[in-house]
Amino acid sequence: MEIFTSANIVTIDGNIKTINDFQTIKTTIDILIEKEKNIIIHLIDSLSITSSVIGYFNKLILKDKIGITMNIENSQLIELLKDLNLDKLFKVKKV
Numbered sequence: 001m002e003i004f005t006s007a008n009i010v011t012i013d014g015n016i017k018t019i020n021d022f023q024t025i026k027t028t029i030d031i032l033i034e035k036e037k038n039i040i041i042h043l044i045d046s047l048s049i050t051s052s053v054i055g056y057f058n059k060l061i062l063k064d065k066i067g068i069t070m071n072i073e074n075s076q077l078i079e080l081l082k083d084l085n086l087d088k089l090f091k092v093k094k095v
Contacts, residue, residue: 001046003028008036013044022052033060038067042095047076054086061089071095 001014001021010028015021032039041057043049060066069091072078078094081087 005032008032008038009040009042011042011044012046014046016043016046016049016053018050019052022050022056025053026056029056029060033064033066037065038069040069040071042071043077044073046072047074048080049077054084057090067091069093 001012001016001018001024003024004011004013005028010025010032012025016025029039057068061068070081071093072081073095075094078087078092081090081092086092
């Protein structure tokens with residue numbers, strides 16, 4: 001997994017599957033939300049997302065009041081988030 005930031009956009013390329021991936025995502029976003037209260041997460045090629053990342057995103061939205069929009073390229077991941085009833089909370093968009 002690789003992660004890039006530009007302004008308020010976080011681009012994640014590759015599968016999110018390890019605790020190190022979670023740590024990298026959390027560290028990157030924690031730095032970004034010091035300046036930005038609305039972020040866009042672009043998931044290029046992930047087939048799934050770990051529960052720790054889902055929990056972290058939930059915390060950001062519900063507790064910290066950070067606006068998150070997820071632009072997702074993989075239809076399978078979109079369906080997973082729909083099945084978990086997270087598509088509206090994460091403002092999921094197909095790109």
